[in-house]
Amino acid sequence: MNTSPLRAKRIHFRTKKYRSPDGLPTDICLFTLLSIPRQTKTKSLPLKQLAVLLIKRKSNTFGEQWALPGGFSHESETLDECAYRELKEETNIDRDVHIEQLKTYYKPGRDPRGWIPSVAYVSLVHEDLLKHAQANDDASDAQLFPIEEAFALNLAFDHREILTDALQRVREQMLQTTIAKAFLPDEFTLSELLQVIETVVPSFSAKDRGNFERRLLATTRRQGLLEPVLSADGQPVYSTEFSNSPAKLYRFTGFTPTAMIY
């Protein structure tokens, strides 16, 4: 290898020969699943819709734009802390929700205000937590958009690219990890789980509820992914929240089978 360019650059840095970034914001792609009640003759699962949180910006050059919520990080906080802080400021959520660093974006000119990269985060939040927050402030300029609608908007900066990447990441993770739990209560029925997966990843289709059930519960590869919720006397617990026919409740155990292509 060649002689150390790192050391050379350190000297430059010390003499302040080079500019420094003008700030390091974090931007958050906050996804939630909105429930859309159906009018049916008996109890049924509400439809679900994947939505993302955007805030309105008034730009003097670009007219009305929508942007991912975000804000500048401080020297005294970690990037994760900044993301949590922003989440709290925008949504009033102060819980341990799913939040995950996605990627850092910079290209010359991405922000007209200067040399401003952005550390993008993905957060998955159950709609109940957001409804509570929304009640606090109706005059807010933050709004949830179904993802197709979000992509039809005039988004600020490179936020369309970030949103595209975030959506792709969420879809991958939805199939390869147990992040579905972010959109589910602690105890849920198999229909709820299946619906979450199908809503987030439209290309996923179990087609057959019965086969989905067997795959998840009866195959050794996935043993321990889910466990039935048991009552004090060891009997399975049922829910009739979404159907007259009582449905067994399950929870994630913490074990995740490894997904692989080979």
Next chain:
Amino acid sequence: MNTSPLRAKRIHFRTKKYRSPDGLPTDICLFTLLSIPRQTKTKSLPLKQLAVLLIKRKSNTFGEQWALPGGFSHESETLDECAYRELKEETNIDRDVHIEQLKTYYKPGRDPRGWIPSVAYVSLVHEDLLKHAQANDDASDAQLFPIEEAFALNLAFDHREILTDALQRVREQMLQTTIAKAFLPDEFTLSELLQVIETVVPSFSAKDRGNFERRLLATTRRQGLLEPVLSADGQPVYSTEFSNSPAKLYRFTGFTPTAMIY
């Protein structure tokens, strides 16, 4: 949601009330697979070893330290361009090698020089490209370490954490994507592919070469992951590089089956 904190912060930013980061470096975890020839009575596959590139730093406070290669990004370049530039400066590689953003690191005090986050990259490079580069400069302070040895060193900053995350990412990706190709020639035998996977992910074990072969070639789920290399007359091409028994050559097609846990 509450009233727009982003707008409030923008004003702060414009009045330069807050500090800005002192620089935005990229650091690269460059992995390669080293070949270790075995002395056998007939041709055989060399052993492989996963190694990472580190450079020597002389710190007045910490003594001799090893660090991930890296350097400060410029306003005029993207982060990816910076990573490629650093890669070229350290290894003289100017090819389209596998390079991928991992994560951005910052916590107060991570770099004693100031408010300096780091955008970490992972790069996977075939050893042949590095050998060529190393020949250019023997007095370099850059060196490849087998990963166990790297973890035994006194690494600068939070580079141990970065390396840990990078390794985990590479292992995940090795099983869920076709990045194995970064460590393989364009045309390879099934034994080579299997060896790459087993070396990078020790927990992966096909146990049975025969079954590995059938899985990859005969299952519909993976149809099209690999294709045999064919000569002009449509006959499969064989290699005797690593065995007297000619082995069929394969290449990746570009298709990747989706890995999922459900």
Next chain:
DNA sequence: CGAATAGTGTCTTTGAGACAATATAGC
């Protein structure tokens, strides 16, 4: 023929998927 790898055959068990059937409980 021995060494080291390549590739096939066979058999068993498990899993995937299609499809059907029955069950539940409120209205």
Next chain:
DNA sequence: GCTATATTGTCTCAAAGACACTATTCG
């Protein structure tokens, strides 16, 4: 009895994995 969901049964075919066997070619 109708509705929407829950759950089990059956059958077929695909895939996984264990294990053994043959093939290749150089030295």
